Amino acid sequence: MGTYRAPGKTKHKSVKAKSVQKMGSKRKLSRFGKERKKGESGIESAFITRTQILKRLQITLKDFRRLCILKGIYPRDPRRRLKAGKNKTYYHYKDVQHLAHEPLLNSFREFKAFMKKVRKSYGRRDFAGAKRKYEEAPQYTLQHLVKERYPQFEDALRDLDDALNLIHMFAALPAAGRVTAERTVACRDLVQQWQYYLVRSQELGKCFVSIKGVYFQAEVGGVPVTWINPHEYTQNVPNDVDFRTMLTFLEFYETLLKFVLFKLFHGLGLRYPPVLGDGSDFDKVGRLAGIKAKALDDNSAKADKEAAGEEDEEEDGDEEEEGGDNNDDAAAAKAKAKAKAAKAKAAAKRVNQMRKRLEAGEAGDDEDEEGEDDDEEEEESEEARLSRREMHRQLEEALVAATSGVGNLSGALKGKSSRAEGEAAPLFEGLVFFLSRESQYAWLEFAVLACGGVVAFEGSKEITLESGQVTHVVYDRPTAPQMTRKDLEYVQPQWVCDSINLKLLLPLERYVPGATLPPHLSPFVDDAKEGYVPQYAAELQQLKSAAEEYGNALAGAPTEAAEAAELDEEGEEEEEEEDDE
Numbered sequence: 001m002g003t004y005r006a007p008g009k010t011k012h013k014s015v016k017a018k019s020v021q022k023m024g025s026k027r028k029l030s031r032f033g034k035e036r037k038k039g040e041s042g043i044e045s046a047f048i049t050r051t052q053i054l055k056r057l058q059i060t061l062k063d064f065r066r067l068c069i070l071k072g073i074y075p076r077d078p079r080r081r082l083k084a085g086k087n088k089t090y091y092h093y094k095d096v097q098h099l100a101h102e103p104l105l106n107s108f109r110e111f112k113a114f115m116k117k118v119r120k121s122y123g124r125r126d127f128a129g130a131k132r133k134y135e136e137a138p139q140y141t142l143q144h145l146v147k148e149r150y151p152q153f154e155d156a157l158r159d160l161d162d163a164l165n166l167i168h169m170f171a172a173l174p175a176a177g178r179v180t181a182e183r184t185v186a187c188r189d190l191v192q193q194w195q196y197y198l199v200r201s202q203e204l205g206k207c208f209v210s211i212k213g214v215y216f217q218a219e220v221g222g223v224p225v226t227w228i229n230p231h232e233y234t235q236n237v238p239n240d241v242d243f244r245t246m247l248t249f250l251e252f253y254e255t256l257l258k259f260v261l262f263k264l265f266h267g268l269g270l271r272y273p274p275v276l277g278d279g280s281d282f283d284k285v286g287r288l289a290g291i292k293a294k295a296l297d298d299n300s301a302k303a304d305k306e307a308a309g310e311e312d313e314e315e316d317g318d319e320e321e322e323g324g325d326n327n328d329d330a331a332a333a334k335a336k337a338k339a340k341a342a343k344a345k346a347a348a349k350r351v352n353q354m355r356k357r358l359e360a361g362e363a364g365d366d367e368d369e370e371g372e373d374d375d376e377e378e379e380e381s382e383e384a385r386l387s388r389r390e391m392h393r394q395l396e397e398a399l400v401a402a403t404s405g406v407g408n409l410s411g412a413l414k415g416k417s418s419r420a421e422g423e424a425a426p427l428f429e430g431l432v433f434f435l436s437r438e439s440q441y442a443w444l445e446f447a448v449l450a451c452g453g454v455v456a457f458e459g460s461k462e463i464t465l466e467s468g469q470v471t472h473v474v475y476d477r478p479t480a481p482q483m484t485r486k487d488l489e490y491v492q493p494q495w496v497c498d499s500i501n502l503k504l505l506l507p508l509e510r511y512v513p514g515a516t517l518p519p520h521l522s523p524f525v526d527d528a529k530e531g532y533v534p535q536y537a538a539e540l541q542q543l544k545s546a547a548e549e550y551g552n553a554l555a556g557a558p559t560e561a562a563e564a565a566e567l568d569e570e571g572e573e574e575e576e577e578e579d580d581e
Contacts, residue, residue, distance in 0.1 A: 047078050047090040057100060062244075063108045067099060069248045070142060072149050107140040114138060142255045156260050157223040163253035164227035167191060168213075170250055172230040178243045183250070190257055192276055195446045196291045197264050202426050204450035206523040207497040214443045215524070218450075220264070226524075229443050269296050287441070288449055426452020427503060432463060434470045438477055439493060447496055480514030494520055502540055504547055 054064060068074065073095045082090070099105070114137060121130040150156040171187035173179050198204050198218055205224075206217035213230040258273075265272035270293040277290030429452035435444055437458045445455045456463035456470060463469050465488075472489045474496065475481060484490060495511035501523040510518050518536050527533040 043078060043080065044082060046093055047076060047082065048093050048096055050075075050089045050091065053091060053096050053099075056096070057105065059105065059108065063112075065245070066248050067102065067104060067108070069245070070104065070145055070252050071099065071102065073099065103144070104140060107138065110138050142252055143259075145252065146256055146259050150256070150259075153260075153263055154221065154223060156256060157221055157225065160220075160223075160225050160257070160260060161227060162249075163257050164194065164225065166246070166250055166253055167257060168227060168229050172232070173235050173237060176237050178247060179237070183247075186254065187250075189276055190254065190261075192288065192291060193261055193273060194257070195450070196274060196288055196293070197261060197268070199288055199446070199449045200268055200270070200293075201264075202450065202452060204447065204500065207447055207500045208522050208524065209494070209497055209520065216443075216447075217524070229446075232440055232442050265293070266296065270294065271296055288445060289455070427499060427505065428453030431472060432456060432470045433496075434463075434465060434473045434488075436473065436475050436477075439474050440476075444474060444493060444496065447500060451500060475513040477513060480512070492517060498540075502544055504544055506540075506543070 050061075050064070054061060057064070059067070073091065075089050076092050078090055114133075118130050118133050121127075121133060146156070150159070167187045167190050170179065170184060171191045173184060175181035175184055201220075203218045203220055204216065205219055206215070206226075208215040213228045215226065215228050217224055217226045219225070262272045265274070272293075274291050274293035277287070428448055432454045433444075433448050433456070435441055435455060435457045441457060448455050454463065454469075465473075465485075468487075470488060472491055474493055475490050476493055481490065489508055490513050491508055491511045492513060492515075494517050495506060495508065497520070498511075498518075499506050501521075509515075519534060521534060521537055521540075527537055
């Protein structure tokens with residue numbers, strides 16, 4: 001039943017209906033706007049669920065995960081709860097738009113269609129045809145993704161930690177399941193190339209041994225890069241790890257590391273990739289010393305042969321001056337070791353000469369006191385006292401240079417330096433380390449070579465214990481060796497790490513084999529922020545401060561060094577004259 005209306009009265013139209021009737025469709029659209037559908041405005045329009053993405057892109061969940069890992073796209077957490085529900089995975093709408101135009105989508109679809117043909121041949125028992133087709137699988141590259149995600153080289157260096165950790169891990173894994181032997185070998189090659197660059201650039205800064213592996217840190221291009229090198233033990237592959245996802249990350253990180261190494265090698269004037277050793281010459285030069293890199297500006301046939309791993313028996317002197325032999329790193333390491341050994345022998349000879357002169361001066365003083373007048377005795381005794389004081393000072397500096405390794409004291413005593421002003425010498429420069437057979441060759445060889453040292457080991461043909469070039473023996477056993485040599489220093493591997501962390505050759509008393517080692521302090525911990533400074537850390541800082549003060553004092557006295565060099569030259573001339581007589 002309708003509303004009651006008095007008879008004789010007409011029905012009046014409402015004001016709203018009257019105003020709407022006077023407007024057309026275009027006027028109403030311009031005034032009130034277009035009516036939006038549900039979910040097209042506000043925060044609802046900024047996010048999209050994973051199910052909606054799969055329907056829109058028409059790909060499987062496996063391919064979508066691979067694509068997100070390669071593109072660097074991750075799920076987002078909305079600021080507030082959406083109407084679609086809280087138990088769903090959301091992605092940003094703009095990220096999905098980037099995925100829709102990715103060239104890898106077509107590659108995935110082509111590979112999917114290709115695998116259908118392979119399975120079809122396999123179902124028909126045509127195994128030879130299926131194998132032939134599988135070998136012709138379509139390939140794709142990830143180079144455009146590296147350029148897209150890292151527009152600047154510094155961005156790639158900041159993201160290099162994860163890449164190095166994953167590549168080092170797969171290099172230590174055995175070939176089982178999805179981890180193939182080819183993938184493991186490729187990761188080992190990348191690890192050797194990375195370590196070879198650090199050996200050439202001398203940029204290693206920190207080293208710490210833990211139960212997981214050995215942590216390293218190097219400052220590359222002003223960016224600290226930290227990674228872990230697993231121990232060389234048999235690794236047990238767990239069953240609850242999704243290796244499919246990890247292999248997708250590894251596929252991208254391999255391409256990223258190759259880009260970075262290409263840039264770094266060119267910065268050193270070397271071609272990339274270097275020629276890695278096949279292991280046949282390991283007993284001669286070692287694992288890293290067997291790598292050969294070709295110079296960018298060297299196009300001679302001899303350099304090509306050296307890069308290919310061939311050795312020439314005849315060498316031309318002019319090519320040596322032009323730097324053609326710089327590509328043969330094994331020969332360069334050998335020559336460097338011989339030069340350092342010659343310098344060490346020369347330093348020992350100078351020390352013995354100063355001792356003889358000191359003894360001769362004391363004997364001469366006694367004879368002069370007995371046979372000459374008082375005035376002459378006072379003058380000569382004063383001159384002898386000054387000369388003895390000068391020789392004592394030179395002897396002290398030479399001994400400190402041989403034990404502490406602070407600064408380039410041998411160059412200061414000669415009055416000239418072999419390095420540019422302000423450039424610090426490598427920590428282990430002039431030292432030859434012999435690694436005992438129980439030591440872990442991989443990380444010890446890398447740590448020593450990256451700090452300017454030379455490595456030898458049992459069975460090596462270039463440097464042996466009987467050659468007289470070895471200065472330190474790394475002994476990694478709980479008890480001291482039964483037989484030792486007085487001309488060699490025996491240390492445990494922790495001495496190498498602690499010296500690298502402090503950037504100073506530490507005293508050897510607490511690191512000899514059989515001794516109780518001091519605490520192995522982590523260089524990645526800031527004691528000031530933690531509010532606690534260990535006692536051994538305080539001792540090391542005091543030792544480092546004293547060494548820096550001593551080095552600064554030597555650097556501020558160039559005239560004394562020149563006088564010491566002149567005295568050395570005069571002593572050598574006097575000895576030569578005596579020998580001639």
